[in-house]
Amino acid sequence: MEGLTLILLYLAIPSLLFSAVKQILLWRKGAGSKAKFPGPQQFPVVGRIHDLPRFALWLKFKEWADEHGPIYYTKALNQPFIVISDEKIAEELLVKRGHIYSGRPQIRSLIRHKEGPAYSALMDRHDIWKTQRKWAHAAMAEAYKHHFYGHVEKEMKRYLGLLLLDPARFLDYTREFSGRVMSRLAWDDATQGRTNGDSADQTLHCMSVSGPLTNTMTPLWYLPSFANPWYNYEIQREKTQRAWWLNNFRLAKDRMKRGELPNDTWAYRYFEQIRREGNDHLDQPEEQEVFASCMIGFLNLVGVVTISGPLKFFLMAMALHPEWQKKAQAEIDRVCGDRMPTMQDWADLPTVRACMKETVRWRSGVPLGVPHQAERDDEFRGVTIKKGTIILACEWSLNRVPSKYPDGDHFRPERWLEAGWPTYQEPLTRYPNFREGHSMHTFGWGRRTCLGQNIVDDETFVFAAATLWAFDLAPKVCPRTGVQVPIDTQATNSHVILEPSPYQIGIRVRSEERGKQVLEGYHQVMAELKV
Template sequence: MWKKFKKWADIHGPIYRTSMLGQQFIIVSDEQIAQELLVKRGHIYSGRPQIRALMNHKTGPGYVALMDRNDTWTRQRKWVHAAMAESHKHHFYGVIENKVRRFLAVLLLDPAKFHSNIREHCGRIMCTLAWDDAGKGKDYGDSADCTLTQMSVSGPIVNTMTPLWSIPWALNPWKKYERAREDRQWAWWLQSYQVAKARYLRRELCADTWSHRYFEELQRQGNEKLVQNAEEERFASCMLGFQNLVGVITITGPLQFFLMAMTLHPEWQTKAQEEIDRICGDRMPTTADIEDLPIVRACLKETLRWRSGVPLGVPHQAERDDEYMGETITKGTIVLACEWSINRVPTRYPDPETFRPERYLEPTWPTYQEPLSKYPNFREGHGMHTFGWGRRTCLGQHIVDDEMFVTGASVLWGFQMSKKRCPETGMEIDIDSEATNAHVILETLPFPMDLMPRSEQRAAEILTGYAEIRDSLRV
């Protein structure tokens, strides 16, 4: 669909109207127009459209990113923003580095499963930060994938053929499935929340977690024993649970695309590894090295431009009638700032179809910014629309910055990535860089890649690094 939208933009211009099954859409393929509508007029275009296969997501409390603006949305978003910002000041308390050390050991011992292990790795980081329980990492990854299926056009047919949702309950398989799925998910989040609460009261819960922060705030407000009714517990458990889930689905795909990009562009893999070796030597990169590794950051950022994880953008909905460029935009119209198109505007991104990290490293490119000790990054500067617009901007940019950097740089430090060769012919097996699932947030389909330690010494360093932190991993 994103390719079709770009084709229409090339014909009809950077903003045009279309309709599908009676729903009005405005498709934006220009960064300035998106800023005008979704940022400067964010008070009009901050609604979320109904995703038919999800229940009550617009009112909450289960899906803060999918709610309309209301009191629940405001409270959850404010709390998550503060928790993320505070954690980022401490670079997430070393959790990312510890989990990456484990991830490198997993890659070393079972490289063939790199694709699925990336999702579990992202889940383990988020579960540790939220609940102090990395053991739920794989389950959160699977739950995230299931939720994305329900959200996506490619998911249940009721997301496109919406009248089917009105079939009476007794004959409606989509309502029955979603009711059961959501009940299981909410019960799981609530159980995680209640276990964390009990551990907090026993003083067993790690202080470097978001649940600890939440319970501590309740006690400061006078609720010493953390007594809550069912509604209050559901509010908090959904807020933390969904924050956890989003942290998995927004980072897994970009990391998969990054490994693919390094495999397809060995010249940039070599440049990044030379930079890492010069700065880090025989130790794994950490967040302390961010300023000194601009080539690595450029490769990471170019990955998200070249293969956006959200190529359609996340939809906004007009909350009232508006007018733009002499055209009326009626209440309920869905506005899509199409990432695939915006990332391919030639004046902004010359040679847009080519993976070119130098666009962030050399002054002759439009996206170059100084100082290179700061730019490029995922939180600010050119090309930050990947994380949404205005009042609906993603709250996880801080953790994306750290987790993408440490994981990506560390894999480059430890491993050599290359195309697999056919055992019969000896020829390299091609990789289809656009072969993905069809969710609203993409992951790559499993692709053939050889992942080998860069040397016997590096393999030993990976195992030693894991052994040093193994007993401190919280499961």
């Protein structure tokens, strides 16, 4: 099978001949004289692209890490990769040498993302990126001071009500919950939550190995437009997304002019800054509107699946591990009694936090890590790393290093709660969390670290605590056979940022009284929330 795949690769794409000549010239220039990282055998021209799976690629990288060590080299077509599964090595390259390794590689099927202004996390480090990142960091920090103005708890009451009324749609409601929180913070329009989630999913598809074939077979991208469905799809997708962002931005601007836009939105923060600069009427050229709408729009979008994926995996983990569900529920009942948990209970619910933290370790939302790219030549351990090399700190491997995560393939929240485990930290009123401490590499490295730790910490905690306060979760039982419906815990959409593939669980309110309280909370917020 491997031989047939190689033959097809060699015959199917004539443009690879250029890469072959280039590679031969490089071999002749420096044949065998330099130190190299270990790694799998490389085939001429194609490297190892023929046996890199488009789905669950992280499993292959983990397999190679077990064979070749914590840093190894591989190649796909003419693109070199260095894959890391050791925190100290990742810190040395991506943090201490962040001035070299903070570029972003070209994602072939995502048009112009390196230049901007649409996707700040995927841009190169230039003035547009610096301006947007600085603004987003300040906006997120200010919202965190107020714990996101109570919007997480309000949307949680809505979510619990929907779950009580129609539990079979829990996966749809979970993504919509995350989308509504972000859209409320961005523009004061939570009704955009579902569209926000769909837009995020489509964007992730286009930037993932599991997405368009052109992300792996890059020569196909250069086909003429009449024969290039990938290019035509992306042109339309990006046009639709930008128009959606710009329309929401302009609607918010109109409300700002009328004095109707709440001051707890990111749009308000932006317009207020414009006014402080002397632009009282908020009149801007379209180019500036596009810049700002993309800045706010992407901040809004990236907070959806980065959170909804872990929330869906959490529901799965609780259904499959009833012993930890019961421990967390006992803790919640002791602290909160008959009221829904809120952020005020954060310090007193370490078991809930540990279950959520372990979910993200056990089923990472970004198992490959987000790729960095060398911005110039460098040398590490005597080996030359050429400009343009992609550096991947593989989260799936990092989260399974035996010395730090014993029994790493299994769900073990006690690793965060019991002294003797390598990841245990005190006091438990502070740890574990998603803002500091162990395993913060989940949010990336160095100058490209994700800015969303605070909202992840707040939103995942409230979601986990409130859901377990209200409901019991269990594997779904087939009503005809009485047999449990199996759940494949590794089945995902295989995007850069994961959500699990659709699965079924049983969701039952914990008591009649809790059901009444859920409905009361639902009716309390529905008068305020836009549906």
